[in-house]
Amino acid sequence: MRSALTRRQWLGRAAAGTLGLGRLTILAGEAPSKKLRCAVIGCGGRGRSHTNEAAKEQLVALCDVDDRNLAATARFANEKYPDSKGLKTYTDYRKMLDEIHKDIDAVFIATPNHHHVLPAMLAMKLGKGVYVEKPLCHSVYEARLLAKTAEETKVPTQMGNQGHCGEGYRRLCEYIWAGAIGTVTEAHCWTDRSNGGFGGRPPAKPVPPGLHWDLWIGPAPFRDYHDYLHPHGWHCWWDFGNGSLGNSAPHSMDGPFWALKLKWPAAVEVEQLLGGSDEMFPVTTRIRYEFPARDGLPPFKLYWWDGRKPGLDKAALEKIDVVAPKKDAFRPPIVEELEAKYQRDFTGNGTFYIGDKGIMYTGWYGDGVRIIPEEAHKAFPAPPKTLPRVKESFTDFIEACKTGGPTATPFSYGAGLTELTLVGCLAIKAGVGKKIEWDGPNARCPNHPELDRLIKRPYRKGWEV
Numbered sequence: 125m126r127s128a129l130t131r132r133q134w135l136g137r138a139a140a141g142t143l144g145l146g147r148l149t150i151l152a153g154e155a156p157s158k159k160l161r162c163a164v165i166g167c168g169g170r171g172r173s174h175t176n177e178a179a180k181e182q183l184v185a186l187c188d189v190d191d192r193n194l195a196a197t198a199r200f201a202n203e204k205y206p207d208s209k210g211l212k213t214y215t216d217y218r219k220m221l222d223e224i225h226k227d228i229d230a231v232f233i234a235t236p237n238h239h240h241v242l243p244a245m246l247a248m249k250l251g252k253g254v255y256v257e258k259p260l261c262h263s264v265y266e267a268r269l270l271a272k273t274a275e276e277t278k279v280p281t282q283m284g285n286q287g288h289c290g291e292g293y294r295r296l297c298e299y300i301w302a303g304a305i306g307t308v309t310e311a312h313c314w315t316d317r318s319n320g321g322f323g324g325r326p327p328a329k330p331v332p333p334g335l336h337w338d339l340w341i342g343p344a345p346f347r348d349y350h351d352y353l354h355p356h357g358w359h360c361w362w363d364f365g366n367g368s369l370g371n372s373a374p375h376s377m378d379g380p381f382w383a384l385k386l387k388w389p390a391a392v393e394v395e396q397l398l399g400g401s402d403e404m405f406p407v408t409t410r411i412r413y414e415f416p417a418r419d420g421l422p423p424f425k426l427y428w429w430d431g432r433k434p435g436l437d438k439a440a441l442e443k444i445d446v447v448a449p450k451k452d453a454f455r456p457p458i459v460e461e462l463e464a465k466y467q468r469d470f471t472g473n474g475t476f477y478i479g480d481k482g483i484m485y486t487g488w489y490g491d492g493v494r495i496i497p498e499e500a501h502k503a504f505p506a507p508p509k510t511l512p513r514v515k516e517s518f519t520d521f522i523e524a525c526k527t528g529g530p531t532a533t534p535f536s537y538g539a540g541l542t543e544l545t546l547v548g549c550l551a552i553k554a555g556v557g558k559k560i561e562w563d564g565p566n567a568r569c570p571n572h573p574e575l576d577r578l579i580k581r582p583y584r585k586g587w588e589v
Contacts, residue, residue, distance in 0.1 A: 163224075164183065165243050169355055174233075189337075190355070218246070240260065240261045240262065245270070248277045253521065254274075254281050255521045256282070258283055259373075262366065297511060314430065320404055324402075367430075376488050381544060392548055407431045413547075433452055440452065560575065
């Protein structure tokens, strides 16, 4: 359903304060015990976790383009949380925010990536706190727009990469900043997730009953419904997701981004790739990011490994959107070397930090932070805890909405981390061995200007930001 206003009119009027906007700091100055009035957009999959946390406050609205998700999640909330009785349901978040924005304090967004930016922009312009699943958005332009708008509106914002709120990455920073492994010049991140495939689109199929397909497509170029899109396979497709980089790197790259004080890479190059097409992300990638010296730190190289080993048979590789078994995962050689040497299991996701005095490890969410081997970790004096400790991601956001305090991963931080993954996606488009230069201040690829079209993508009419 379409709102009576165009998106540009809506955003303009919201910015001008002509839609009856309330307080920019949601409940600041009131008793922190007062319940936050919440709306959840995208309530299947990760959205069920959003719903569960939002309903611990007061859930006033749910929005999902799949009637089955909507009904099941509303039933779950009504049965488990009495304050959710009477919540309203919508299939179009534009209509929801148009009709009941005065009844909402905070918005939780757990849609496919291509739908992150518009509801976040609408909610921020209306003075609402906004929590968005990782990655923050679908393009570099959107990342910078969201960060800029968050700064202008001063509303609480949070990107949902849960590890940033945990103990692991905070301890990692404290160890590295204390010189635990000396000067760090290299890191390797890997994931066993394979969000990609081969070739073009499968044949068109009838839209499943209860799925509002035009609303699911939203701002993206229209296509007929087909397999491997809803509810989770959209990660694999360029028009909707960001591949394994978008799905996993906001977790495992968070450690090097924070601890090594990274910002913009000077260049990015895909060293190895398998699968992929103009439609789909690859099933395997190895990417090298090159960072210049910064803040007294030397040049740094960050390597990204994802998906399944290139040597697998074609039938195994063509299984779309899977988690690779450990034996099939495409991991840095150093992982298997250290596993064999120290009889350890470093799981399917993690990061190694290579310093001139040693090696550190963190798991996917920053868990298990350790100097390798264990004897070296025990021998290094534990550094003081200098970073503030925060509560888990949802609680941290809700408290910020009530008190006006900061969040752990505001859009100002989440946008930078997300952009790091998105520049890697540009390098995938360039292809193997085609190093792309990244002009961070101007957000462009000077030596591959053909990639600039992906920095800001066109939106369908009615879905512009």
